[in-house]
Amino acid sequence: MLRLYDTALRRVEALDLRRPGELALYVCGPTVYAEPHVGHGRFALVWDVLRRYARWSGLAVRHVSNVTDVDDKIIARADEEGGDAAGVAARSEAEWWQCMDRLGVERPDETPHATAYVERMVELIAGLVAGGHAYVGGDGVYFAATSVPDYGLLAPGPLDQLQAGARVQVGEEAGKRSPLDFALWKLAKPGEPTWSSPWGPGRPGWHTECVVMSLDLLGEGFDLHGGGIDLAFPHHENERAQAEAAGRAFARRWAHSGHVVAEGGEKMSKSLGNTMSLPQLLDAYDPRAYRLLALQSHYRRPMTVSPATLEAAGRAVEGLDGFGRELAAARGAEPDAGVRERFAERMDDDLDTPGAVAGLFEAMKHARVAGDEAVAAAVIDAWEKGLGLPLAREAQVPAAALAKAEARDASRASKDWARADALRAELVAEGYVVEDTPLGTRLRPAR
RNA sequence: GGCGGCGUGGCCGAGUGGUUCAGGCAAGGGACUGCAAAUCCCUCCACCCCGGUUCGAUCCCGGGCGCCGCCUCCA
Numbered sequence: 001m002l003r004l005y006d007t008a009l010r011r012v013e014a015l016d017l018r019r020p021g022e023l024a025l026y027v028c029g030p031t032v033y034a035e036p037h038v039g040h041g042r043f044a045l046v047w048d049v050l051r052r053y054a055r056w057s058g059l060a061v062r063h064v065s066n067v068t069d070v071d072d073k074i075i076a077r078a079d080e081e082g083g084d085a086a087g088v089a090a091r092s093e094a095e096w097w098q099c100m101d102r103l104g105v106e107r108p109d110e111t112p113h114a115t116a117y118v119e120r121m122v123e124l125i126a127g128l129v130a131g132g133h134a135y136v137g138g139d140g141v142y143f144a145a146t147s148v149p150d151y152g153l154l155a156p157g158p159l160d161q162l163q164a165g166a167r168v169q170v171g172e173e174a175g176k177r178s179p180l181d182f183a184l185w186k187l188a189k190p191g192e193p194t195w196s197s198p199w200g201p202g203r204p205g206w207h208t209e210c211v212v213m214s215l216d217l218l219g220e221g222f223d224l225h226g227g228g229i230d231l232a233f234p235h236h237e238n239e240r241a242q243a244e245a246a247g248r249a250f251a252r253r254w255a256h257s258g259h260v261v262a263e264g265g266e267k268m269s270k271s272l273g274n275t276m277s278l279p280q281l282l283d284a285y286d287p288r289a290y291r292l293l294a295l296q297s298h299y300r301r302p303m304t305v306s307p308a309t310l311e312a313a314g315r316a317v318e319g320l321d322g323f324g325r326e327l328a329a330a331r332g333a334e335p336d337a338g339v340r341e342r343f344a345e346r347m348d349d350d351l352d353t354p355g356a357v358a359g360l361f362e363a364m365k366h367a368r369v370a371g372d373e374a375v376a377a378a379v380i381d382a383w384e385k386g387l388g389l390p391l392a393r394e395a396q397v398p399a400a401a402l403a404k405a406e407a408r409d410a411s412r413a414s415k416d417w418a419r420a421d422a423l424r425a426e427l428v429a430e431g432y433v434v435e436d437t438p439l440g441t442r443l444r445p446a447r
Numbered sequence: 448g449g450c451g452g453c454g455u456g457g458c459c460g461a462g463u464g465g466u467u468c469a470g471g472c473a474a475g476g477g478a479c480u481g482c483a484a485a486u487c488c489c490u491c492c493a494c495c496c497c498g499g500u501u502c503g504a505u506c507c508c509g510g511g512c513g514c515c516g517c518c519u520c521c522a
Contacts, residue, residue: 030522031520031522036522041522042522043522044522046522071520072520073520073521155450155517155518156451156518157451158450227522228521228522229517230516230517230520230522231521231522232517233518234518235521258516258522259515259521260522261515263458296460296461297460297461298460301452302453302516303459303460304459306458306459308458309458309459311472312458312459313472314472315471315472315473319471319472322485322486326486352461354460354462354470354471355461355470357470358460358461359469360470362469362470365487368487369486369487412481415481417481417482420481424484428484433484434483434484434485435483435484435485435486436480436483436485437485442484442485
């Protein structure tokens, strides 16, 4: 059984499935206001791997991930561009899914949109007001954080210290009673998208949508709630507080993925000039290189992304492809149980992908040296089905190049080395890697 | 300012109180090859600094230095 570090419990703990054999997973999705950056890519890869591995290990997974399509940042972006918020959201969301496809990230089973759930959010908020957990302030409706006894479970430390040490006055919203309170409903300012509510036209605060959508699509007491580590507090804590205040059982477990950093552990930021957009990365590198890079670091730790690390991972992927081509025939074999077991053991231990991957590399060496097809089959299955990293099967090479390869074989047979080498040089110039095998010249595109 | 985390060999990145170890990439040597490529074998390069605990610490404790995160929108 998969064991994960639970942010609330602060320890690694086995999943506590609501129904045996089924994993109901909710992952906080993107706010679609701009082009995705490399950090979004890592985030998406982590949860994609978790989902694939859970399924590989025999669980039926239902994965829901929201799209926040109404938000301050979307509105701000629309203002900058002189367009409307819905347009910004639609365009950004299209970019998001395009990147996900290129990364080989599977679509969630459901991708609810905040704007489609406003009515239900209003219902939830009204209930919270009626129950004394929320109040109407000057510019909106606010949740009274302290009305939930264990508020702060997902916070990085004791709340009084958070407040005491706060560098900046928390909360710019005027109507708040306490810095920890947060907006459930924001009354509209001129020009903003609005929905009607008992408190006047406005729009929902960010923290409410996930509560409503996760409970609607996955039901109470769903198994796991995930997201980026930056969301643990206050976003996820605020979700939890609302559900609790509404008397609804919420997520049984919480997991959070780490961030991406630049070389030297330096934060990625526009001012430092070390950022990369996700489309840029995907244009420049094999998307599988980014997946491998993500797999080679633990999901909760910061991950270094730089041209050097991406290139190294890219070369490793080429090696994987070589294995996939060389042992393509092994795919039909019965996968070796020992390899599968060791893989599962690593993965079950808080998704130890670096350890699991190390084991696969070792098994690959064995499979080649010993010509062990069962091991090869298990390794290929683990890469592809368990981790979502497909290996090459055979290269597609046009007939003209194949003809040259055959001509080279003929030259070699007659020991015409000069001609053989000339043909090889031509093929290399055409962008192929030329390899000799017992079956003759083999070609594959050089990357 | 408060709280938390991290500091491993050329690069990335696991891990552990003691002995053989991660793994990937890179580098060097060798095997194979007509020569290469691919592959295989071997090798080099570690545990930020200073104290302490211990028979023994990279791993435990304290201090220092450096980096990072959260506390405010954020994957």
